[in-house]
Amino acid sequence: MRDIFRRFARNIPAVFGLVILVLVMGAAFFAPAIYPQGPFEMVGRPFLEPLTDYLLGTDQLGRDLGVGLLYGARVTLQIGLISTLIAIFLGLTIGGTAGYFGGWIDTLLMRITEIFQTIPFFLFAILLVAILKPTLGSVIFAIAVVSWPPMARLVRSEFLSIRNREFVQACIVMGMGHWQIIFKHVLPNTLSPIIVTGSLMVATAILIESGLSFLGLTDPNVMSWGFIIGSGRSVLRTAWWVCAMPGIAILLTVMAINLVGEGLNDALNPRLKNI
Numbered sequence: 001m002r003d004i005f006r007r008f009a010r011n012i013p014a015v016f017g018l019v020i021l022v023l024v025m026g027a028a029f030f031a032p033a034i035y036p037q038g039p040f041e042m043v044g045r046p047f048l049e050p051l052t053d054y055l056l057g058t059d060q061l062g063r064d065l066g067v068g069l070l071y072g073a074r075v076t077l078q079i080g081l082i083s084t085l086i087a088i089f090l091g092l093t094i095g096g097t098a099g100y101f102g103g104w105i106d107t108l109l110m111r112i113t114e115i116f117q118t119i120p121f122f123l124f125a126i127l128l129v130a131i132l133k134p135t136l137g138s139v140i141f142a143i144a145v146v147s148w149p150p151m152a153r154l155v156r157s158e159f160l161s162i163r164n165r166e167f168v169q170a171c172i173v174m175g176m177g178h179w180q181i182i183f184k185h186v187l188p189n190t191l192s193p194i195i196v197t198g199s200l201m202v203a204t205a206i207l208i209e210s211g212l213s214f215l216g217l218t219d220p221n222v223m224s225w226g227f228i229i230g231s232g233r234s235v236l237r238t239a240w241w242v243c244a245m246p247g248i249a250i251l252l253t254v255m256a257i258n259l260v261g262e263g264l265n266d267a268l269n270p271r272l273k274n275i
Contacts, residue, residue: 007266
């Protein structure tokens with residue numbers, strides 16, 4: 001564990017990404033304490049430019065964009081994390097079952113996975129949210145449904161590789177049950193790629209949520225970065241900051257998550273253990 005932290009700390013871009021991510025999460029966590037009035041309160045004249053009365057300016061309704069970004073970070077990160085956890089659970093369940101048991105179970109589950117992968121994921125997410133009605137729960141569900149197939153294929157390949165190793169075969173000979181072997185011996189040896197891929201899936205989930213919100217497929221009573229961009233697209237030429245500020249926030253957050261994911265990939269790579 002100490003070697004993992006040491007290798008991660010030597011990766012300057014990963015540390016930089018981690019700092020940005022901690023700042024974003026801290027701002028999201030303390031948003032209600034910093035601005036208790038909420039993000040929908042009209043505090044000034046519409047279309048005030050940044051660095052005037054308000055640091056990031058106001059939107060078309062006179063709402064403080066800075067407050068909107070802080071509260072939007074809470075919702076955006078919440079959607080990204082929860083949808084990714086659900087997708088990882090689905091991928092682990094389906095991919096792990098297919099990879100460990102093989103045979104007709106593997107064939108059936110992989111054909112189902114391939115069906116999901118042949119559907120354009122963003123169009124599928126739009127369809128699901130439109131059918132279920134735009135709410136926070138439906139957005140999380142839609143992102144999770146379109147995100148699990150790559151995780152399932154990754155887990156399947158890892159389980160297939162580990163299943164035939166000597167220590168697993170020894171456990172079978174000793175009479176250990178399948179689920180005991182999976183949770184005690186197989187799954188712990190697949191956690192590294194799952195953690196790395198899961199971190200990158202959070203960034204993808206944030207981008208999908210932003211796209212759905214931009215199209216108006218989100219809860220209008222919940223402030224998110226994509227919601228702010230969507231509400232400002234009609235005034236993009238006259239009030240550029242309404243879309244630019246949340247766009248920069250999304251860019252920095254996604255970049256930070258990707259940098260941390262790459263850092264974790266290097267830190268958890270067994271080939272770099274002695275470097």
